[in-house]
Amino acid sequence: MGITVQNITGNTAMVIWPKMAGCVDSFYSIMYHPNWNSMLSSYSRKSFQKEERVPTSLSSYVVENLTPLTTYIVCVTCQSANPSSDQCRVFNTLEQDPASASNTKKELALGIWLTSSILLLIIAAILLYGCLHLLCRRRQECLQGRNRTSKQDHRKVWTRSAAYDPEELSRQSQLMQDIEEKHPGGIQLATIIGNPSACKEPITAASKSWEQVPATGQCSATN
Missing domain, CATH: 2.60.40.10 (Immunoglobulins)
Incomplete structure (x- = not known):
């Protein structure tokens, strides 16, 4: 053939x-x-x-x-x-052929380098993802801690306000009772002491020992 x-x-x-x-x-x-x-x-x-x-x-x-x-x-x-x-x-x-052997070695080295580079990129991506996940988690925990502290502060302020208001009211009520006992006819005086702004308007005296001074908008007592 x-x-x-x-x-x-x-x-x-x-x-x-x-x-x-x-x-x-x-x-x-x-x-x-x-x-x-x-x-x-x-x-x-x-x-x-x-x-x-x-x-x-x-x-x-x-x-x-x-x-x-x-x-x-x-x-x-x-x-x-x-x-x-x-x-x-x-x-x-x-x-x-030496040239062919050299090309084979180059191809083998290139393949090893590419494989190593891909593995390193994968490892770097995994580490970066883990760091970002940990950072986000810590930030969320910090924000939650701040929210809890703010709520506790609000509760303390509200508790103090709730505890202060009845005490103040009780004190004013006791003061009015003391004045009424000392001056049975001086109820308006107790009202003026409890609310000083009421002196800006004319008031009819409840007893003979009190007079109104309309010129200055204030009240004074005379014997």
Whole structure:
């Protein structure tokens, strides 16, 4: 059949074959396998490790991802038929190209760097979320404490006001009673003492010993 293998490297090889008249409306099957041993393996499609299908418009194909310094067998058939010995070729891959090895190391280092960066970003995001959550929680606790203190202050003020008002009223009532006992006819005097603003209006004296001074709007007592 005239299959040839060219441009062999440590990882690739180009397979070239002549066109087959019976594969015009079908496809070509390219099968290859490493460490081929004709004594132990047959030319059955199941014996090959990998198989590629290419359109009939092509007459060459680059096999990739090969292992350096390895013996391979490659076969080309029409459709999915089992190959014969004249449809196969054995070749050996070369040592790995230094440039290819360098590219592989760079790709590996880049992959490790990207993975590490993603992990660090995830860890940083988790830590930031935890700090923000803790800060918000402390702020809420501080606001709740302030609200409680404010409510307690309001309660204290209200309690003092409630306790002060009855005491003041009792004191004024006792004062009025004392004045009434000392001066039975001087009820208006007690009213004036309890509410001094009442002196601004004219008052009719309740006893002969009290007089009104309308000129100044104040009250005075005369014997």
